[in-house]
Amino acid sequence: MLANRIKLIPPSPTLTINAKAKAMRAAGEDVISLAAGEPDFDTPEHVKEAAIKAIREGFNKYTAVGGIPELKEAIISFVQKEYNLKYSQEEVLVCCGGKQALYNLFQVILNPGDEVIIPAPYWVSYPPMVLLAGGKPVIVQTSEENGFKVTPESLEKAITPWTKAIILNSPSNPTGSVYTKEDLEGIGAILKDKNIWIVSDDVYHKILLKPELKWNCIANLDEEIKRKTFIVNALSKTYSLTGWRIGYLIGNKDVIKAATKLQSQSTSNPNSIAQRGALAALTGPQDFLEQWVAAFRKRATYLMDFFKKIPGIRCFEPEGAFYAFPNVSSFFNLKASDSVKLSEYLLEEAKVAVVPGIAFGKEGFIRISFATSLETIKKACERIKIALERLSR
Numbered sequence: 001m002l003a004n005r006i007k008l009i010p011p012s013p014t015l016t017i018n019a020k021a022k023a024m025r026a027a028g029e030d031v032i033s034l035a036a037g038e039p040d041f042d043t044p045e046h047v048k049e050a051a052i053k054a055i056r057e058g059f060n061k062y063t064a065v066g067g068i069p070e071l072k073e074a075i076i077s078f079v080q081k082e083y084n085l086k087y088s089q090e091e092v093l094v095c096c097g098g099k100q101a102l103y104n105l106f107q108v109i110l111n112p113g114d115e116v117i118i119p120a121p122y123w124v125s126y127p128p129m130v131l132l133a134g135g136k137p138v139i140v141q142t143s144e145e146n147g148f149k150v151t152p153e154s155l156e157k158a159i160t161p162w163t164k165a166i167i168l169n170s171p172s173n174p175t176g177s178v179y180t181k182e183d184l185e186g187i188g189a190i191l192k193d194k195n196i197w198i199v200s201d202d203v204y205h206k207i208l209l210k211p212e213l214k215w216n217c218i219a220n221l222d223e224e225i226k227r228k229t230f231i232v233n234a235l236s237k238t239y240s241l242t243g244w245r246i247g248y249l250i251g252n253k254d255v256i257k258a259a260t261k262l263q264s265q266s267t268s269n270p271n272s273i274a275q276r277g278a279l280a281a282l283t284g285p286q287d288f289l290e291q292w293v294a295a296f297r298k299r300a301t302y303l304m305d306f307f308k309k310i311p312g313i314r315c316f317e318p319e320g321a322f323y324a325f326p327n328v329s330s331f332f333n334l335k336a337s338d339s340v341k342l343s344e345y346l347l348e349e350a351k352v353a354v355v356p357g358i359a360f361g362k363e364g365f366i367r368i369s370f371a372t373s374l375e376t377i378k379k380a381c382e383r384i385k386i387a388l389e390r391l392s393r
């Protein structure tokens with residue numbers, strides 16, 4: 001009955017946990033979710049006002065498929081300021097979220113059998129998107145010791161004549177690790193004279209948890225690397241606009257033209273009203289972001305202190321985004337033999353929802369989102385502590 005392509009992609013393990021958490025809440029149970037992938041802060045008022053104004057002004061019709069020129073210009077200025085890189089309008093496509101930017105890209109660059117190198121742990125949607133485009137995800141495992149970053153050596157080993165692209169995601173979902181300039185230079189040296197696209201997923205680039213840290217994009221290394229790189233970014237996480245669905249793809253103009261054509265035959269333009277909101281977000285005041293990041297930092301510090309107090313948990317200190325990815329494998333036993341079972345146990349026993357590491361291609365870990373208030377995190381931590389103690393008894 002169904003097309004083969006949809007059978008290629010597995011059901012998301014996160015859905016099992018989320019569906020269960022929702023059902024428990026509906027049944028009146030006090031479930032805390034640490035599974036959210038979006039900021040808990042509300043959309044800034046001036047962004048909301050710009051969207052309301054757009055509706056009132058009658059900006060309710062189709063727009064240019066690839067986004068309104070004013071928004072493309074605002075994105076170009078933003079990228080020039082943030083990345084110190086120059087692009088033109090024909091190198092930019094505004095999409096329905098960073099997700100569509102990635103989806104469009106893989107659809108237009110992959111032929112059957114083309115390989116895409118994906119360092120694990122990875123964001124859950126990369127492998128399904130590659131599969132749906134007829135490509136083959138090539139998973140390269142990283143380790144806690146290397147800060148969950150792909151090394152030049154492991155990257156080189158994974159490259160074959162069929163390698164078409166590599167995905168880099170910094171800060172990373174789910175680990176919070178951030179590539180330094182030196183890390184990127186090492187990767188750039190391997191990719192330098194190869195015909196491989198680089199996909200730089202930068203959706204968390206404004207959320208850095210260590211003040212001394214500087215964010216870097218591989219496209220900055222040199223002109224050749226820039227030509228091979230696609231920047232994927234979005235307003236979703238930075239401006240708390242997850243539901244508005246505005247993201248963008250920047251890079252080679254022929255690929256952008258093809259992705260725009262694909263978008264013209266699929267979703268058409270991103271929502272007109274959201275585009276006006278996005279324009280206000282990019283061109284308006286940015287000071288709220290500092291407060292949000294300060295709150296994320298406080299929560300990350302609390303969580304790291306908490307993990308240190310629990311024998312058996314080891315956690316890489318997140319440098320960006322709003323996730324912690326603790327190693328919980330020492331708690332695995334007959335009752336909770338893997339990350340899915342442990343997450344289910346925490347949901348049932350502690351009434352706390354977390355995402356199993358295997359959803360991100362890494363067994364032995366769980367992802368804890370701190371995009372929720374410190375009070376809620378503290379309450380959840382107390383519950384987790386008691387449940388884990390009970391499990392190891």
Ligand SMILES: Cc1ncc(COP(=O)(O)O)c(C=O)c1O
Pocket residue numbers: 037096097098099100123169172173201203234235236237242246247
């Ligand atoms: C690493 C990563 N890339 C891309 C996205 C997609 O973001 P958007 O909501 O803009 O589609 C997400 C969302 O969770 C993400 O975590």
